[in-house]
Amino acid sequence: MNEVTVRRARIGDVDDLVELRAEMFRSMGSVGEDELWRAHAFDWFVDRLNNVAYGIFVVDQSGRVAACAMGAVRDAAPSPLSPDGRDVLISNVCTAPDLRGKGFGGKAFDAVMDWARQTGIARVELMATPSGRGIYERSGFTANAFPAMRARLSAGGPSA
Template sequence: MATIEVRKAHAGDEAALVELRAEMFRAMDVRADDDVWRENAHTWFETRLTGSAHGIFVVTENDQVVACAMGFVRDAAPSPTSPSGGDVLISNVCTLPAHRGRGHGSAALEAVLVWARGTGAGRAELVATLEGRPMYERNGFETRSAPLMRAQLH
């Protein structure tokens, strides 16, 4: 029987978090084979596993990290949907392919949502793949009419 644990990520989880991030990019049809971003992501995770602005959570199965989700508090101006300002961007919600369909992604998302509610932010936002939308909708996320747009600055 598998031992499942949902916990806050800690030192030593960085490599697994980078691999899950690469898997997320593959699911979004984004090339993720460049070592430069991986090295930078490893360092990024190292410096953000502690502190209150980032909530990074993992799901382990028999002590192996198999899924994750993270959120970070953004300094957003007050708005009708977040009257006090600020929000939480949720990202990197991913499960290794061999471990999908067991609720690990949902468990990681729930952990980050509990953390997000404790930040005092008024709303959470994320970018969803088509496959992930049903899970997010079950957790109260709605598709908005204004599409995400992006421009490369470098």
């Protein structure tokens, strides 16, 4: 049987969430195979699975995590586009490489968007890869005129 279920992530899904996160980084060209970040990511997911400020969803295909998506409520100073200062950051939208093209990523994304709407927060944001851009645009996302910039804070100097 090929049963597909979309649900909130559970403790037994954390290894798969970390692996899908690693796959997301590989797809983005951010190679980093050391185990330290994976151990921290494992603990991070465990700590947030039941936190109401996070919506972590998986698409389960016959007992296998096929895809995931995550939302997090962020708190910031109020602004014209976010009068109460809060927004939702969507991230970690990823599908296992051998299961791409079957709509699983879209199902995970839809679940996290439903969760985001239920928070009552008016704005949602995400960072899109070229391959994911279409699904986000179909959901009403538009490119921002002010793209994200990053710098590493370390003794070694600036590098992103």
